[in-house]
Amino acid sequence: MQYDPNNSIKIPINTLSVGMFVTAIEDSKRVNLAHAGRVSSDKAISQLIKSGVKFAWVDKELSAKGSVFKPVVDLPEIEEPKSQEPTAPLKRKKRSRFSQQQKAQKIIRDAKGLAQKILSQTFDGKPIQVDELDDLADDLIESILLDSDALHCVSALRTKDEYLLEHSVNVATLLVTFGKHLQLPKETLKEMAIGGLIHDVGKVKVDDAVLHKPGRLTAEEFEHMKLHQVFAGEIIMKVAGLSDVSRDVCLMHHEKLDGTGYPNGLTAEQMPIHGRMSCIVDIYDALTADRCYKQGMSPAEAFKILLSLTPNHLDKELVYKFINCIGVFPVGAIVELSDGRVGIVWSSNQEEPLKPEVKCFYSRKYGRFIDVTMVDLKTSRLTIKKAIAQSQLEVDATRFFEA
Structure with missing residues (x-):
């Protein structure tokens, strides 16, 4: 009889009943594989309880019909310190992380909502309002300065159907984190965040059949897709109060140091640091995201690709600094x-x-x-x-x- 471990749930031993299919038992935090099979009698359950067993893992699919399961609700724990120091600081840290993560969730929700609003307004021919972007950029920067771990953990949770919105928010978040690591001025961080939020705005004018195609684009389709940067240039020309840094982030994230990128074929000498940063961040986030035509890869796999694109396409020194910034094993990985x-x-x-x-x-x-x-x-x-x-x-x- 085969069982799927993914179907196993943990229940208190005193809720185990005859007919349930047991896959493992736990005694004082030690988990032991059981001889998988159905519980045959109340006597067998009594013997487990007498032996000090606290919990059992049972397979719902293979248990007898009518079995009533009462799963244990696991709460996050903080590893006990090795020393005999008081545990109160750890508890305070836990509550603080919860608070920061709740705040981060709101920021991400607001950012996705604003990104959707910008795309909708742009599609209808309405101009982008920089004031709204300013406020959100301030919130992103504050969250990253206070607790970047909380924000990155929230943003790491991806939904394939919301790629365009999540990608814009993640690019903005990663640019601020990267800029902070490089000790760039706060005003520059804000301008990069705004650029990140609108960097794919030109895609509202791309044919949906191309934008959402679940497979490799043809050469003709790819040329059409590349036009999103031309469209972006036309759109942001009409945006009042948008800084040069924000414009560069928006328009340079597909450029390459050797001049083979688009839309303008810029070379290394023509690309400022924030433009080079946007190329790295955009590729990294795209590689690690699930798409309609591919599954996302791990950060480690994405780092290998980023390095393979240096020095011709990406700035090698900045790629290494980016890896150092978010960590070999980034928060949320x-x-x-x-x-x-x-x-x-x-x-x-x-x-x-x-x-x-x-x-x-x-x-x-x-x-x-x-x-x-x-x-x-x-x-x-x-x-x-x-x-x-x-x-x-x-x-x-x-x-x-x-x-």
Whole structure:
């Protein structure tokens, strides 16, 4: 009899009943694989309870019809400190992260809403209002300066059907983060954020059949797609109060240092730093996103492609700085640890980029969800085995991105 570990749920042992199909049991936080099979009698359940078993994993599909399941609701935990220091600071940190993530969720929602409004107004021939963009850019910058981890964790959760909106917001967010890392002036960060939010505005004039084609574009279709940058130039010419930096971000993100990009075939000498940054960020976010015609790749895979595009297309020094900025394992990335646990990179570690804090929720070793735990790799013997694209993970991780 075959069972799917993804169907297993964790229940208190005192709710186990005859006919349920058990796949594993837990005793004092130790998870043990069980001899998979249905519970045959109340006596068997009593024996498990007497043995100190606290929880059982059961397969709903293979359990007897009529079985009533009462899953354990796992709450996020903070790993206990190695020393005997008070735990109160850790609790305060947890509440702070929850608060910051709630705020980040609102910023992302507002940003996507404004991006949609801009696209709709542009489609109807109405001008973009820079004042609205100013306010949102200020919110993005404030959130990144206070707690960039929270914002990046929220923005890492992608929806294929909202690619255009999420891509615009993510490009703006990543540009601000990158600019902060390079210690650019706050006003420049704001101007780059605005440029990021509108950088794909020209796509409102691209044929929908081309824009949403679920496959490789023909040469003719690609030439049409490239026109979105020409359209963008026409659109932003009419925007009052838009800075040169914002215009450059919008119009240069498809240019290449060797002059083979579009729409203007600019060369390295003609591209300022913010223009070069927009090229890197745009490609990175596009590579890591699920699209109607492809699955997103892991950050590590995207970094390899970015490096392969240097020095002819992308600025090599800036690519390395970008990788250092967001980390080899960026916040929001999904990783597998050396013990088989899978989790979300929850907090970055600038001093030791290979040792971030990871929110673990699943075990590939046992093939099931586990109690949510925070693992700080700075103080753990565990290491990151590899990064995993969300599309490559065998379970849905969506709910674990919440604080």
